[in-house]
Amino acid sequence: MKTNNHITFMKSFIAIGLASAISGAWAANVPAGTELAAKQELVRNNGSEPASLDPHKVESSVESAIISDFFEGLVEVRNDGSIEPRLADKWEQKSSTEWVFHLRPGIKWSNGEPITAEDVVWSWQRLVDPKIGSPYASYLGNMHVENAADIAEGKKSPDTLGVKALDATTLQVTLTQPTAAFLAMLAHTSLVVVDKAVVEKFGDKWTQPANFVSSGPYTLSDWVVNEKVIGVRNKNYWDDSHTVINKVTYLPIASETSDINRYKAGEIDIVLTVPQTLYASLKKSIPDQVHVTPKLATYYYQFNTTKAPFNDPRVRRALNMALDKDIIAEKVLGQGQIPAWVISQKDIGGVELKSPDYASWSHEKRVAEAKKLLEEAGFNATHPLKFNLLYNTSESHQRIAIAASSMWSKNLGVEAKLQNQEWKTMLDTMHSGTFDVVRYAWIADYDDAATFLNNFRTGDSENTSEYSNAAFDDALKNAAKADNVEQRGKFYQQAEDKLAEDVPAIPVYHYVLVQLVKPYVGGYAPNNLGFYYTKDMYIKKH
Numbered sequence: 001m002k003t004n005n006h007i008t009f010m011k012s013f014i015a016i017g018l019a020s021a022i023s024g025a026w027a028a029n030v031p032a033g034t035e036l037a038a039k040q041e042l043v044r045n046n047g048s049e050p051a052s053l054d055p056h057k058v059e060s061s062v063e064s065a066i067i068s069d070f071f072e073g074l075v076e077v078r079n080d081g082s083i084e085p086r087l088a089d090k091w092e093q094k095s096s097t098e099w100v101f102h103l104r105p106g107i108k109w110s111n112g113e114p115i116t117a118e119d120v121v122w123s124w125q126r127l128v129d130p131k132i133g134s135p136y137a138s139y140l141g142n143m144h145v146e147n148a149a150d151i152a153e154g155k156k157s158p159d160t161l162g163v164k165a166l167d168a169t170t171l172q173v174t175l176t177q178p179t180a181a182f183l184a185m186l187a188h189t190s191l192v193v194v195d196k197a198v199v200e201k202f203g204d205k206w207t208q209p210a211n212f213v214s215s216g217p218y219t220l221s222d223w224v225v226n227e228k229v230i231g232v233r234n235k236n237y238w239d240d241s242h243t244v245i246n247k248v249t250y251l252p253i254a255s256e257t258s259d260i261n262r263y264k265a266g267e268i269d270i271v272l273t274v275p276q277t278l279y280a281s282l283k284k285s286i287p288d289q290v291h292v293t294p295k296l297a298t299y300y301y302q303f304n305t306t307k308a309p310f311n312d313p314r315v316r317r318a319l320n321m322a323l324d325k326d327i328i329a330e331k332v333l334g335q336g337q338i339p340a341w342v343i344s345q346k347d348i349g350g351v352e353l354k355s356p357d358y359a360s361w362s363h364e365k366r367v368a369e370a371k372k373l374l375e376e377a378g379f380n381a382t383h384p385l386k387f388n389l390l391y392n393t394s395e396s397h398q399r400i401a402i403a404a405s406s407m408w409s410k411n412l413g414v415e416a417k418l419q420n421q422e423w424k425t426m427l428d429t430m431h432s433g434t435f436d437v438v439r440y441a442w443i444a445d446y447d448d449a450a451t452f453l454n455n456f457r458t459g460d461s462e463n464t465s466e467y468s469n470a471a472f473d474d475a476l477k478n479a480a481k482a483d484n485v486e487q488r489g490k491f492y493q494q495a496e497d498k499l500a501e502d503v504p505a506i507p508v509y510h511y512v513l514v515q516l517v518k519p520y521v522g523g524y525a526p527n528n529l530g531f532y533y534t535k536d537m538y539i540k541k542h
Helices: 060-069 117-128 148-152 197-206 256-264 276-285 312-320 326-333 362-378 395-412 423-431 450-456 470-481 486-503
Strands: 040-044 076-077 083-085 088-095 099-103 161-166 169-176 218-224 226-233 247-251 290-303 386-392 415-421 437-443 503-517
Touching: 040 256, 060 218, 060 226, 060 247, 083 088, 099 117, 099 395, 117 148, 117 161, 117 169, 117 197, 148 226, 148 450, 169 503, 218 247, 218 386, 256 395, 312 395, 312 486, 312 503, 326 395, 326 503, 362 395, 386 395, 386 423, 395 415, 415 423, 423 437, 437 503, 450 470, 450 486
Parallel strands: 040 247, 386 415, 386 437
Antiparallel strands: 076 083, 088 099, 099 169, 161 169, 218 226, 226 247, 290 437, 290 503
16 A cells, blocks of 8 residues: 555464454443543544545555545454454355355444445445556455456456355355465455445545445545545444544645644644654653554655666666665664665565665675666766656655765766655656656555565556566465465565566665654554554543
């Protein structure tokens, strides 16, 4: 999942009904003796204006933060990695490639109409339908749901998707091969259920407040473009009795300074992130309000590999080698971020991935090699490499881009011209392929390296670099078929080795989530994807 700042890996459940035995549903868990505020309202900065609130037409954390409050899927993943029943209250694995899910009895849309298994079928068919053009059209194919890949590529009809309503409350999912991460992958926001009747009645206008129908703990009450999105409790939500916050407001503030100032003024309860320039002082002045948590996410600069000179891997590898990532992580950022030499994570899903050999070289040795590579590709002092470096509007992205361009200029004589666009515009630019190099980032959709690596698989709907390497694709195919973590790790290493050689993107650093949270906000507990849910929180008397 893209992040403008895009779940723990589970082995297949075999036991019938195991899900229904899991207790302690995710919801606001207010400790005994806690005195609650009379006004249960939360204000969160979301960083940017959402491109849409249609779960099938979005791709970033900006939208997912809202959608995960408004909609629900079959399951969720707890912070400890266990699977949480949501719209489905139990399931069984009939065979290695067949799953059956049983919906909760009596679940309803926010308008009071029943949610059925057929709604799930239609929602998933809509996700993979090429006519919709979802950025996540490849997701069900990556899960190996029958016919999903062919449908997304326009080779088969959406009604051939391997998902079937056996009756109003029973859903059957057929896979083409066992998928160890299947249950965890089900928790992704692209697989939430949307209301067919409402979408077909209102078309693209179904996400307007007057037409909006949700399946989650909140529903849309107001949306003022570039000002705010407001959600209110969905009284028809199956678990509404465990929800405490009545109203949540999401603000699209891109300026980190404005975010902090409004937090200090009492207008915001949770900021999007803490600027590097203010981190030390805030840590000193209000340490109990500064929260730093690990996050499975990687920040990188992605190349347009179809456009000269970035169709030459020597150029891409040279720029990777000449970037001093230690300085960016430790000096420019300095909040615990980790310099990155792999696209996924060094430790993910039970697999440890090794960085390329050149990551262990001295910075001076890497720069010397980078100069040789550029020289071989035809670039030197009399013919310098020049390109545009695009990033979405943000003070942090600007600081990092300035540092990177300075390093390339000093070390290689490269001229990187900085460009910035608003979030939605930058996404359009990426998907249209009209860029040289673009700032990008990915939040894991689940705790497995494939969630990062699939973005570079030939034909993937998120492969905006247009990178294609048969050996890389084969490594991912073999990893998906692997019987155990050790084998899977071997193939993921092969895939990362190819990326280190070809460098369709420069991994810059691995994230941490850094936020200011008011001391009266209870239940704030981000998962390892960096998401926290309004339904889990409450406001203490203050």
